[in-house]
Amino acid sequence: MSVLAVAEHRRGEVRDVSYELVTAGRRLADGLGGELNLLVVGGDVDGFAEDLNRDGVDTVYTVDDGEEFNHGIHAAAIERLHADLEPTALVAPNSVDGLDYAPAVAQRLDVPLVTDVIDFEVDGGGIEVTREQYGGKVETTYQVDADQYAVTVRPAEWPQAEDRGDAAVEPIDVDVGGESGTTVNGFEEVGGGDVDITEADVLVSIGRGIEEAENLPLVEELADTLGATLSSSRPIVDNEWLPKNRQVGQSGKVVTPDVYIAIGISGAVQHVAGMKGADTIVAINTDPNAPIYDIADYGIVDDLFDVVPALIEEFGGDPPEV
Amino acid sequence: MKVLVTVKEVAEVDDEFQISGLDVDDGSLEYDLNEWDDYAVEEAVQLSEADDDVEVVTVTIGPERAEETIRMALAKGADRAVRVWDDNLADAGFLDVDTKAALLAAVAEAEAPDIVFSGVQAGDDANGATGVALAERLGFEWAAVVNDFELDRDADVASVRRELEGGVEELTDVELPAVFTIQTGINEPRYASLRGIRQAQRKELEVRTIDDVGLDESVLESPVDRTDMYEPASEGDATYWEGSPEETAGELAAFLRDEGVVSS
Ligand SMILES: Cc1cc2nc3c(=O)[nH]c(=O)nc-3n(C[C@H](O)[C@H](O)[C@H](O)COP(=O)(O)OP(=O)(O)OC[C@H]3O[C@@H](n4cnc5c(N)ncnc54)[C@H](O)[C@@H]3O)c2cc1C
Ligand SMILES: Nc1ncnc2c1ncn2[C@@H]1O[C@H](COP(=O)(O)O)[C@@H](O)[C@H]1O
Numbered sequence: 001m002s003v004l005a006v007a008e009h010r011r012g013e014v015r016d017v018s019y020e021l022v023t024a025g026r027r028l029a030d031g032l033g034g035e036l037n038l039l040v041v042g043g044d045v046d047g048f049a050e051d052l053n054r055d056g057v058d059t060v061y062t063v064d065d066g067e068e069f070n071h072g073i074h075a076a077a078i079e080r081l082h083a084d085l086e087p088t089a090l091v092a093p094n095s096v097d098g099l100d101y102a103p104a105v106a107q108r109l110d111v112p113l114v115t116d117v118i119d120f121e122v123d124g125g126g127i128e129v130t131r132e133q134y135g136g137k138v139e140t141t142y143q144v145d146a147d148q149y150a151v152t153v154r155p156a157e158w159p160q161a162e163d164r165g166d167a168a169v170e171p172i173d174v175d176v177g178g179e180s181g182t183t184v185n186g187f188e189e190v191g192g193g194d195v196d197i198t199e200a201d202v203l204v205s206i207g208r209g210i211e212e213a214e215n216l217p218l219v220e221e222l223a224d225t226l227g228a229t230l231s232s233s234r235p236i237v238d239n240e241w242l243p244k245n246r247q248v249g250q251s252g253k254v255v256t257p258d259v260y261i262a263i264g265i266s267g268a269v270q271h272v273a274g275m276k277g278a279d280t281i282v283a284i285n286t287d288p289n290a291p292i293y294d295i296a297d298y299g300i301v302d303d304l305f306d307v308v309p310a311l312i313e314e315f316g317g318d319p320p321e322v
Numbered sequence: 323m324k325v326l327v328t329v330k331e332v333a334e335v336d337d338e339f340q341i342s343g344l345d346v347d348d349g350s351l352e353y354d355l356n357e358w359d360d361y362a363v364e365e366a367v368q369l370s371e372a373d374d375d376v377e378v379v380t381v382t383i384g385p386e387r388a389e390e391t392i393r394m395a396l397a398k399g400a401d402r403a404v405r406v407w408d409d410n411l412a413d414a415g416f417l418d419v420d421t422k423a424a425l426l427a428a429v430a431e432a433e434a435p436d437i438v439f440s441g442v443q444a445g446d447d448a449n450g451a452t453g454v455a456l457a458e459r460l461g462f463e464w465a466a467v468v469n470d471f472e473l474d475r476d477a478d479v480a481s482v483r484r485e486l487e488g489g490v491e492e493l494t495d496v497e498l499p500a501v502f503t504i505q506t507g508i509n510e511p512r513y514a515s516l517r518g519i520r521q522a523q524r525k526e527l528e529v530r531t532i533d534d535v536g537l538d539e540s541v542l543e544s545p546v547d548r549t550d551m552y553e554p555a556s557e558g559d560a561t562y563w564e565g566s567p568e569e570t571a572g573e574l575a576a577f578l579r580d581e582g583v584v585s586s
Contacts (some may be wrong), residue, residue, distance in 0.1 A: 138551050185495060226578065299562045
């Protein structure tokens with residue numbers, strides 16, 4: 001009744017989500033009354049195994065093949081170790097790389113998969129997992145009735161395991177079976193430029209609630225009035241209304257301003273990942289059930305097209321007609 | 323060359339909503355083409371505009387209501403559509419990733435596409451898993467979370483960018499046939515033109531049952547069952563400013579002055 005959790009690293013560093021997996025994986029292993037084993041594939045596996053040797057881990061298995069993530073090698077390594085260990089639960093992070101291998105591996109192993117899990121309860125022969133749906137407005141539970149299953153866990157949902165452990169480290173050889181049809185050629189950083197939203201003390205951040213590019217001057221004026229920097233959620237950048245360097249969130253920037261004013265932003269998990277560290281969060285949103293209110297310190301449940309002009313006027317400014 | 327696009331009709335929940343049983347009450351839902359699939363359709367249509375011999379086929383698992391969404395994809399330039407549905411699917415309620423991947427794979431096997439575009443995630447279910455599961459079922463290569471796609475038809479290779487966390491992109495070559503899960507922002511999805519909407523009425527939209535795609539009801543058997551749906555207890559302890567916009571803006575202004583954010 002053991003757990004096999006797959007750690008993640010990138011460009012020479014173990015990613016934080018791996019230490020969260022240790023916490024979640026240990027809890028699951030305790031529920032099952034079994035061991036927590038980790039797998040790390042590629043890169044400086046010995047160094048990574050050292051880093052991953054945290055309290056609660058029984059064994060770290062390493063596969064020294066390749067430098068960076070490649071889903072072919074990952075899948076082959078997991079398949080091999082899964083056959084040896086026969087774990088009840090396979091645990092992977094619900095990260096971008098997790099999305100790239102977990103569904104394929106679950107298919108290959110013929111185990112059911114539930115993704116982006118925020119909670120779980122081991123019961124009887126299976127597991128009950130909790131996840132979010134409809135943009136975080138509802139939670140659902142799923143009962144998985146199987147002897148073996150796979151879950152991906154939501155990043156930043158469990159604390160990182162910090163204490164040193166006394167795990168065994170075991171290198172294993174995996175035959176990847178010929179050439180992979182996917183070749184990773186490198187990385188590129190995007191979203192540079194003159195504005196660095198991570199440096200701002202105050203961010204006025206705009207989301208899809210602004211509706212049209214023509215309405216942006218309204219929030220630009222607000223940012224000017226407050227001496228704040230303008231940032232945004234993803235759809236604004238996808239539409240090219242603002243450049244990539246303004247995007248807050250999982251695939252954009254992580255910001256920690258003193259004040260973050262989220263205007264017309266629902267608070268999707270990938271957005272929240274980038275701004276939950278702000279000291280004070282103010283949300284302006286017409287939807288009282290928007291998940292942004294779960295993390296906001298102050299809220300105004302009203303139309304931004306009424307509130308923002310009024311706010312500009314409060315400071316003696318002149319709101320543009322939009 | 324054939325491009326298959328998986329297209330889901332997603333449900334969006336109204337600001338005020340009710341849950342009945344294991345799902346949000348249908349009266350509180352509005353339906354639309356999944357945002358990620360909109361970008362996937364656009365990527366496919368652009369390929370067909372670049373080369374005359376490219377056929378774009380969409381596939382949807384969904385009830386008759388979904389045809390509105392499917393027509394929208396056809397109006398944007400897809401050539402024809404397949405919709406998988408029957409009474410058994412209607413009765414099944416919740417469909418897990420594995421079931422959907424099996425049904426989509428059965429259609430894909432018959433269509434034999436060179437490229438499958440799917441969305442990174444469905445806005446409502448947010449499994450983020452169907453495309454990659456489909457690839458594995460088909461024995462295709464794949465890449466997840468793609469925000470740039472360049473096709474080399476002579477080499478049968480696509481050079482893509484996978485959008486990772488924190489503004490880092492991975493540059494990857496993928497041999498065809500392959501499934502790509504498309505990320506928003508990869509292109510600029512077009513609006514359907516009036517002409518497109520008219521043409522879409524004449525395009526083929528074929529409905530296939532589980533039986534038609536060569537599977538049987540056992541595809542609906544799943545070890546994963548939805549057991550509950552509820553509104554999460556708010557974790558928040560937000561202070562709400564209430565009143566007219568002038569009043570709430572006044573409160574916010576006072577707060578910003580107190581914090582020393584604005585001096586005036
Ligand atoms: C792999 C991956 C990575 C992602 N990375 C990011 C990321 O880095 N950053 C990011 O932001 N997203 C990211 N996303 C997208 C994310 O899932 C959401 O789609 C996105 O954050 C939604 O943006 P939004 O809140 O502006 O829009 P919506 O979710 O559409 O919300 C708009 C909000 O505006 C409100 N509103 C509408 N009209 C008004 C009005 N007149 N006045 C006031 N309020 C109004 C609505 O009630 C609603 O809550 C990512 C998704 C994936 C799958
Ligand atoms: N019912 C469906 N019909 C067609 N395609 C689907 C369906 N459900 C999911 N997909 C495809 O799979 C992608 C990811 O969905 P999901 O894994 O559910 O988040 C979507 O963007 C669609 O392209």
